[in-house]
Amino acid sequence: MSTELELTSWRRAVAELYAGVRAADDPAAGHALWRAGRDALFREHPQSPLAPDDPLRTTGLPCAPYDPALRSVLELLPARDADARLELDGGDDAGTVLRPVGRVELPDPVGGSLDVWWLQQYGGGLFLPLRDGSSGRAVDGFSSYGGGRYLLDTAKGADLGGDDGHLVVDLNFAYHPSCRYDSRWLCPLAPAGNTVSAVVRAGEQMPLG
Template identity: 35%
Template sequence: MSMDADFDAEAWATELEEYRAEKDEFFAEHRQSPIPADDREDFEGLTYYDPDPSLRVAARVEPADGEDTIELEMTQGEPQPYERAAKLVFELDGGEHELYGYEQVQPEEGHDHAADDTTTLFVPFRDGTTGDTTYGAGRYMEFEVEGDLADADELPLDFNLAYHPFCVYNEAFACPLAPPENTLDVRIEAGERLARSLGSD
């Protein structure tokens, strides 16, 4: 796997820890926190795997194959349409893997694609930790790609930024489920994890 030559692991780890601290503050105090208001006083922070720079990999950006759109099942309510925006191909644990990056299908009315100068790729996925030390419906990543996605060759895919959907903390939220096509056959021990494994007493 290749990594950008100017990658500074120490600065990256510091930035990651700062991001996690800010997120804990949001969950504990913000009115839009998914933590129910009555539970915020006892909230002690999210649980994470230790930062692991080896799980920040270079992903090759390829055109998505198959149908243009996919219906993602939700934790509640009707499935929602997402566009397969790109296929991300990367090496991990000696093998080649792929994940799709999606964009939520927007109503044509009032949405000006020409005004967009970045693409936000939504990457829901399952892996070997799913249903064990991480949420059974999968975790998410999001990445912003500047400029035209068709011109992008490679981007850093950082599993340390993997996070749980809000519905883990509050059943009032409706969250997309990671689709079968975004299932990895390896354990991704990075990013958010459950406070205890589902198999523990």
């Protein structure tokens, strides 16, 4: 199979996985489905960013237990700076420009504000990254990738749903970008407007020990 068809297969699988999450009877069941699906993709798919001998293929991706308090349906508020632009390095490919389309305010126990970006590319998509107090350091046995994690990336199928003017934001679904596993991947990292000081002890985490 060509690389292009492999990537199409990967994105199709991700989109189908999130469709299953949105259709689940309850968010915890959707989270269990998501974890199993992510593990299967990273273990078996030819586009997995894991090296063939990476132990995570056997153990699965480390992930915190589901916490229902970390799921919210949040209003998309006006952007802090609607004229801002963020240009991403695309390597050998053309770069991608992001523009802010709004922000969401995270409720307690996390708090803070996150910018919601729009990918200025064919088809577009919403992008919601997160860098929190666990990014790049261990706090009470929990650590996440220093470049941050993703909550939504609808251009690639990572979409938890919502309605007109609102987004489902569930911190339990925070996941590491592919560049965390393989430096050959180029991933947009969480900018300053997507940083919170609280430690988000949810979602995928770095192996410890």
